[in-house]
Amino acid sequence: MHFPQNRRYNSFVGYFKEKYGSRLQKIVVDAGFTCPNRDGTISTGGCTFCNNDAFHPSYSTSEKAIIDQLNEGIVFHQKRYRNASNYLAYFQSYSNTYASLDILENRYSQAISHPLVAGIVIGTRPDCIDNDKLSLLKDIAKEKIVIVEYGVESIYNHTLKRINRGHTIECAIETINKTAEYGLDQGAHFIFGLPGESKEQMLNYAQLINNLPLNSVKFHQLQIVKNTPIEEEYNKKHEDFIEMSLDEYIDFFIDFLEILKPEIHIERFAGEVPPRFVNKTPWGKIRNVELIRLLEKRLEERDTFQGARFSR
Ligand code: SF4
Numbered sequence: 001m002h003f004p005q006n007r008r009y010n011s012f013v014g015y016f017k018e019k020y021g022s023r024l025q026k027i028v029v030d031a032g033f034t035c036p037n038r039d040g041t042i043s044t045g046g047c048t049f050c051n052n053d054a055f056h057p058s059y060s061t062s063e064k065a066i067i068d069q070l071n072e073g074i075v076f077h078q079k080r081y082r083n084a085s086n087y088l089a090y091f092q093s094y095s096n097t098y099a100s101l102d103i104l105e106n107r108y109s110q111a112i113s114h115p116l117v118a119g120i121v122i123g124t125r126p127d128c129i130d131n132d133k134l135s136l137l138k139d140i141a142k143e144k145i146v147i148v149e150y151g152v153e154s155i156y157n158h159t160l161k162r163i164n165r166g167h168t169i170e171c172a173i174e175t176i177n178k179t180a181e182y183g184l185d186q187g188a189h190f191i192f193g194l195p196g197e198s199k200e201q202m203l204n205y206a207q208l209i210n211n212l213p214l215n216s217v218k219f220h221q222l223q224i225v226k227n228t229p230i231e232e233e234y235n236k237k238h239e240d241f242i243e244m245s246l247d248e249y250i251d252f253f254i255d256f257l258e259i260l261k262p263e264i265h266i267e268r269f270a271g272e273v274p275p276r277f278v279n280k281t282p283w284g285k286i287r288n289v290e291l292i293r294l295l296e297k298r299l300e301e302r303d304t305f306q307g308a309r310f311s312r
Pocket residue numbers: 035036037038045046047050051052093094095125151
């Protein structure tokens with residue numbers, strides 16, 4: 001199996017370069033949306049792991065106009081990634097389809113009107129979308145790149161209940177299948193290490209993902225963010241949380257990759273919340289590029305690749 005950039009897995013960055021001819025850098029945008037799991041529609045507590053501040057770059061706050069967030073984000077990234085020439089506005093904070101059609105159209109249009117913005121990435125919950133919103137995204141996709149990114153988090157309803165997610169895995173599956181009917185490019189986000197899940201149970205995520213019409217997936221190891229309900233749960237029921245050293249996590253992820261369908265793009269396999277937000281940093285301070293380097297080194301050592309044990 002050949003993967004872009006001679007990697008041993010199907011990286012999302014490689015996909016972008018191959019498909020669009022250049023690196024596309026995401027610029028996080030906070031469009032001022034909220035979330036039904038916070039505003040009382042589903043619950044007021046939110047998902048037990050959630051603290052949106054922990055995932056926000058400093059240039060992105062809802063008090064600033066979307067265009068200003070984009071301009072500041074582009075300046076920030078131009079210093080870091082000189083080879084990025086096109087950008088995607090990443091609607092990341094809260095649930096970015098959780099508003100009326102008029103409001104959504106207004107917010108998305110502000111982003112795509114920016115001359116350096118090649119498209120939008122819309123992070124949302126699987127229960128916050130409907131046919132009208134999918135039609136709107138499909139219309140935008142005729143002109144610009146549109147990627148919908150669903151937070152699925154776990155494939156197990158007992159876990160989704162425990163983390164107060166407020167939707168089921170069946171809801172996520174139905175939404176992902178429906179999104180595919182609209183021809184939209186879509187990805188999903190999962191967390192490894194949620195309470196009560198064993199390594200075997202986490203490996204089973206791959207079977208479900210293999211059967212979904214997803215173009216990309218993104219994973220994070222669970223990090224215990226300060227002042228969240230999960231921090232309290234972790235302190236009380238520590239034994240319910242699987243803890244992996246960085247080496248163990250990389251080996252676990254490679255086991256996972258081996259059973260994952262080779263066509264699925266990996267956008268991220270782990271990530272670090274800024275240390276000031278977490279109650280501990282078991283892997284030390286480690287940057288994303290270093291995580292990728294370690295994953296690639298271990299794939300070489302094990303002489304394996306994404307899909308090595310996948311059977312159709
Ligand atoms: S993780 Fe997303 S869905 Fe859950 S409470 Fe936070 S913003 Fe809402």
